[in-house]
Amino acid sequence: MLHGDAFDPDCPTRLILDRIGDKWSVLVVLSLREGPRRFTRLRDTIGGVTPKVLTQTLRAMEHDGLLTRRVFPEVPPRVEYELTPLGLSLQRPIQAIADWAEENVHEVMAARSTHEQS
Template identity: 75%
Template sequence: METIEQGDAFDPDCPTRLVLDRIGDRWTVLILLTLRDGPRRFTELRRKVNGVTPKVLTQTLRAMERDGLVTREVYAEVPPRVEYTLTALGMSLQTPIQAITDWAEANVGKVMAAREESLRA
C-alpha cells in the first residue's frame, strides 16, 4: 500500500480532501472536543453532542475509527459496555480544533450580524 507523506488539497484526486472532509464534518469536530477529556460511552457522547441522531453518531464514530482518530473498546459485561477514546492521531487534532472553536465562539456575533445584514440586502 502506498504511503502519502504530503498531499495537495487543491488536486481533486488527492486523498487530502478525504481527510479535510472528515475533520470538517460538524459531528466529527464535536466528538473530538467531547473525547478530549477521556473515554466516553456512546450514550454519553450522544447526550453531550446534542442534536445528533444515533444513526449519524454511529456512522461518524465508525468513520473516525476507520480513519484512525478513535478507538472502540468493547467490555465483556452484561449489558456490553463500549467506550470510545481518541488515538494519538485524534489527540493531535485538539490544538487546531480548539483554535477554530475559540475563533467561532469569539466571532459568532459578527457572523450572525453579517447573516442578518445579507438577509436585509
C-alpha cells in the same frame, strides 16, 4: 514522508478534510478531549445528533484511525470511545477553530442578517 496537495482534486487529502471538517467529527473530538466516553454520554454532550448519525461518525472516525472503540465483556456490553494519538493531535487545531467560532459568532450572525436583508 509523503505530503498531500489539498488543491489537487484527486488528492486523498480532501477526504481527510471532509472528515475533520464535518461538524459531528469536530464535536466528537472536542467531547473526547477529557478521555474515553460511552455512546450515550457522547450523544448527550454533543446534543442534536441522532444516534444513527453519531454511529456513522464514530465508525468513520475509527476507520480513519482517529478513535478506538473498546467493548468490555460485561452484561450488558459496555462500549467506550477514545481518541487515538492521531485523534489527539487534532485537539489543538479543532479547539482553536471552536474558540474562534465562539468568539466571532455574533459578528458572523450579524453579517448573515445584513446579507439576508439586502
